[in-house]
Amino acid sequence: MKEKKKSDMIISAVLLAALFVVVAVLDKRLSATGIAMTVLKKGCIYSLVAVSMNLLNGFTGLFSLGQAGFMLIGGYTYAILTIPVEARNSVYQYFDGGIVQFALPFWVGIIAAGCVAALIAWLIGLPVLRLKSDYLAIATLGFAEIIRAFFQWDKLGVLTNGSNMLRKYPSFQSLMFPFVVAVICIAAIVLLINSSYGRAFMAIRDDEVAAEAMGINLAHHKRMSFCISSFFAGIGGALLAMYQTTIQASAFKSNMTYEILLIVVIGGLGSITGSVVATFLFYACSEWWLRFLDSELMIGAFKVPLLRSGFRKVVFSVIIMLIVLFARKGLMGDKEFSVAGIREFFSKRKKKEAGS
Amino acid sequence: MSENILRVENVTMQFGGVVAVNNLSLDINKGEIVALIGPNGAGKTTAFNVVTGVYEPTNGRVSFKGKTIVENHPQGKMKKLYHGENAGVYTHVVSPTPDKITKLGIARTFQNIRLFGKMTVFENVLIARHMRSKANFMSATLRLNHAEEAANREAAMKYLKLVGLEDLQLEKASSLPYGKQRRLEIARALATEPELLLLDEPAAGMNPQETVELAHFIRDVKNQLDLSVFVIEHHMDLVMEISDRIYVLDFGKLIATGTPEEIQNDPHVIEAYLGVGDEDA
Numbered sequence: 160m161k162e163k164k165k166s167d168m169i170i171s172a173v174l175l176a177a178l179f180v181v182v183a184v185l186d187k188r189l190s191a192t193g194i195a196m197t198v199l200k201k202g203c204i205y206s207l208v209a210v211s212m213n214l215l216n217g218f219t220g221l222f223s224l225g226q227a228g229f230m231l232i233g234g235y236t237y238a239i240l241t242i243p244v245e246a247r248n249s250v251y252q253y254f255d256g257g258i259v260q261f262a263l264p265f266w267v268g269i270i271a272a273g274c275v276a277a278l279i280a281w282l283i284g285l286p287v288l289r290l291k292s293d294y295l296a297i298a299t300l301g302f303a304e305i306i307r308a309f310f311q312w313d314k315l316g317v318l319t320n321g322s323n324m325l326r327k328y329p330s331f332q333s334l335m336f337p338f339v340v341a342v343i344c345i346a347a348i349v350l351l352i353n354s355s356y357g358r359a360f361m362a363i364r365d366d367e368v369a370a371e372a373m374g375i376n377l378a379h380h381k382r383m384s385f386c387i388s389s390f391f392a393g394i395g396g397a398l399l400a401m402y403q404t405t406i407q408a409s410a411f412k413s414n415m416t417y418e419i420l421l422i423v424v425i426g427g428l429g430s431i432t433g434s435v436v437a438t439f440l441f442y443a444c445s446e447w448w449l450r451f452l453d454s455e456l457m458i459g460a461f462k463v464p465l466l467r468s469g470f471r472k473v474v475f476s477v478i479i480m481l482i483v484l485f486a487r488k489g490l491m492g493d494k495e496f497s498v499a500g501i502r503e504f505f506s507k508r509k510k511k512e513a514g515s
Numbered sequence: 516m517s518e519n520i521l522r523v524e525n526v527t528m529q530f531g532g533v534v535a536v537n538n539l540s541l542d543i544n545k546g547e548i549v550a551l552i553g554p555n556g557a558g559k560t561t562a563f564n565v566v567t568g569v570y571e572p573t574n575g576r577v578s579f580k581g582k583t584i585v586e587n588h589p590q591g592k593m594k595k596l597y598h599g600e601n602a603g604v605y606t607h608v609v610s611p612t613p614d615k616i617t618k619l620g621i622a623r624t625f626q627n628i629r630l631f632g633k634m635t636v637f638e639n640v641l642i643a644r645h646m647r648s649k650a651n652f653m654s655a656t657l658r659l660n661h662a663e664e665a666a667n668r669e670a671a672m673k674y675l676k677l678v679g680l681e682d683l684q685l686e687k688a689s690s691l692p693y694g695k696q697r698r699l700e701i702a703r704a705l706a707t708e709p710e711l712l713l714l715d716e717p718a719a720g721m722n723p724q725e726t727v728e729l730a731h732f733i734r735d736v737k738n739q740l741d742l743s744v745f746v747i748e749h750h751m752d753l754v755m756e757i758s759d760r761i762y763v764l765d766f767g768k769l770i771a772t773g774t775p776e777e778i779q780n781d782p783h784v785i786e787a788y789l790g791v792g793d794e795d796a
Contacts, residue, residue: 347656350656350657350658351652351655351656354652354655354656354658355641355644355645355648355650355655355660355664355667356645356652356655356656358634358638358641358642358645359642359645361631361633361634362631362634362642362645365630365631365632365633365634366629366630366631366632368569368613368625368629369625369629369630369631370631370642371612371613371614371617372567372613372614372617372622372623372625372629372704373614373617373642373643373645373646373703373707374614374617374618374643374645374646374647374707375614375642375645375646376612376614376615377612377614378612383652387652429633493633
């Protein structure tokens with residue numbers, strides 16, 4: 160059993176290395192502004208956010224809808240801390256260059272983005288985590304909306320540039336960068352989930368009363384999960400800000416949270432790989448594969464009916480409804496896509512064939 | 516007389532105007548198996564919930580190994596509503612959450628089984644070890660706690676073997692048959708390394724054969740692990756077989772206490788269980 164585990168680890172490592180090579184090749188081959196590149200970059204960024212949301216909603220059983228708020232905090236923290244000093248006057252043109260007059264290296268900015276998001280999550284968590292299920296969802300949703308309004312507030316303009324956008328901070332061009340950050344962060348989340356603390360989170364999800372009777376401090380562990388999830392949502396926000404090269408608070412609407420929630424549910428609550436796969440599928444469909452539905456199409460003299468601008472969204476909604484109706488557990492349920500899982504699948508099939 | 520491990524003093528639990536437990540006092544000594552019996556709705560599980568911190572009692576005190584772990588007196592709205600006894604006796608408020616009480620060394624099982632259904636049998640027991648591990652989440656994530664994790668796994672396995680479920684360790688907890696789920700719940704409670712084990716109707720839904728086995732099992736475990744056991748039960752065979760002493764609760768009030776023989780012949784108990792007999796019939 161131990162040897163099998165070791166060989167599984169080696170295979171996983173090889174696969175991951177192969178993925179790195181693929182990403183490096185794609186980076187060279189694909190045009191930097193092409194649609195495929197957009198989907199891949201967005202996929203990397205949002206899969207990190209989706210996994211962080213899954214940690215909270217799927218593994219700890221806390222139904223929170225604050226993810227867009229924490230992404231906003233992360234994105235803004237990153238932008239505010241990393242805009243070069245010489246660019247500040249032009250960015251903060253209505254606020255005399257703002258009050259922050261230093262610039263940190265980009266990697267410090269990214270870590271700071273996560274830390275600030277986690278700190279604010281800790282503060283919000285004090286009152287909010289006493290609530291359960293739907294009430295928690297409403298409270299966190301409200302918090303995200305408040306944060307959005309707060310960052311657009313004129314009086315805070317010296318820090319946040321009011322409702323104007325922040326720009327000119329360091330960003331990335333390659334696909335490798337968001338890929339590497341996402342891999343590191345998701346690996347950290349996976350390690351956490353498979354640790355003693357991850358099991359405690361799942362115990363809370365399955366039965367709070369029993370978890371408490373097992374000596375698990377509910378308040379402490381819920382807060383921990385909330386802060387860690389927000390930390391990674393903050394990093395996701397920073398990546399998003401880098402990808403967009405500009406950031407504006409008004410873009411972080413609750414729609415964004417719903418989109419991420421949708422991804423998590425489609426992928427399967429409680430499945431990390433499900434979230435990742437679902438993210439790439441979601442953005443590939445919504446930005447690329449279903450695009451043709453938006454443009455009129457002529458086949459000879461026949462004009463295909465229904466195809467016009469906006470029809471894509473109709474089809475997309477129907478697909479989502481079908482998933483919710485017929486695959487309620489999502490693509491992966493609470494299973495993971497792993498080397499061991501694949502091997503087991505095949506060995507079971509072999510046994511079946513041998514038996515029949 | 517051996518040393519006292521759990522002492523419940525004048526505990527009253529009132530929900531709104533309803534008194535669920537009325538002025539309950541009882542003692543459990545080290546190494547004893549004590550049973551709490553009574554008709555349905557007598558307040559047995561409520562008494563358990565007070566001891567384990569799930570409910571905050573309205574009045575009274577619970578102490579464990581001589582240390583107060585729960586104490587309360589009527590406050591606020593309850594001051595007017597309270598119609599129990601000993602209203603002015605207790606002045607402190609000690610109300611820990613259940614996890615703190617588990618940490619002190621009181622573990623429990625539940626009347627309606629509460630396993631972590633989506634997890635494996637082994638993980639269910641392993642969870643109980645989390646409380647005593649010292650690693651913080653950083654070192655646990657980075658796997659710096661190898662030794663501790665290995666020790667926890669070994670201990671979890673030990674308790675699984677103790678209840679005879681080691682062959683089923685990789686099954687999902689919810690897929691086990693009922694009797695084995697009960698055993699798993701006991702294993703999980705034992706894995707928290709308690710000194711006092713609280714069993715809430717461990718034989719519910721078991722046939723007579725299984726009940727006998729359970730009785731042996733409880734006694735074996737108690738002797739092996741040097742426990743004290745406090746058990747709520749309906750099966751009289753089990754209670755009479757294993758208990759050193761029995762407390763009888765009816766409508767929240769203690770109506771009798773004594774050895775199994777004394778309880779069997781106590782007229783109050785017979786009345787509570789069988790209703791008032793018609794002497795002339």
